[in-house]
Amino acid sequence: MMVLYRVDDRLVHGQVAEGWVPHLKADELAVVSDEIAADPLRSDIMRFATPEGVDLKIMTVEQASQYLPQAETSARKVLLLLPGLAEAVALLGKGLKIPSLNIGGMHYSAGKNLSIGKAIFLNDADCSALKALAAAGIKIEGRGVPSDTPLDLIGAIA
């Protein structure tokens, strides 16, 4: 089963390994990124950052569209990590059902001038993508770690 769909440009890092994994008792982290899937060093670093006893799968968007429907029906608890909204939009385009999407980290770069909370910075394209995801029925929240109060991103960009 899928226990969390998360957008976080840091992918596997402390908040995920020490915050979400124990909170959700996740068995597996599934990173969906064409870029990481093609980068052995960053894949190795991510494997190193994954807690012991937790599996890490790194896959392209194409592979994910095959894998995720099986993961949904499996007894294993899978936490999905996406580096950005583009991957969420792409998965949606491939017919994947995403009930809710946690936005954990979208860090600042030039042009991302709308900031919400400590770790979410959006440009116009991000706002359009969020609105499109929400319009597809996905419940969207901004939240770094489980104990944080969820932020209403759609309300904030409306």
Next chain:
Amino acid sequence: MINIIVITHGEFGAYLIEAAEGIVGVQREGLKNVSISTRMTLELIKEAVASAINGMDSADGLVFLIDMPGGTPMNVVLPLARDIEKCAVICGVNINMMTSAFAYRQSLDFDRLTAKIMEDGRKAICEVRSLLMKKQ
């Protein structure tokens, strides 16, 4: 819930708490910090530690996270810890020990938590260039 008291030289512990809370979330209860300054007399340090302990004794247990084995935090806390039934004084605190303590203090029992804090702290010490870049 297992309570935690952090005692360190200077503001090290306060900043470590800030960093660890950024990773695993703010600890709303059962956490205290004592920062020991060179301007404090030993008497004052003992009072600060004793007052931090006050009300933190828990049936689930109390864990002290302190910095140096053999340093003032250890020397001050040990005589006080002797009279606390379920407590551990763990030296050498690093950020992995603290995030593990925060993340698992509600779900693990006292013995498992103290073992995990020490195990995760030891695992955090590694030279990653040679570990991850052998092939390059």
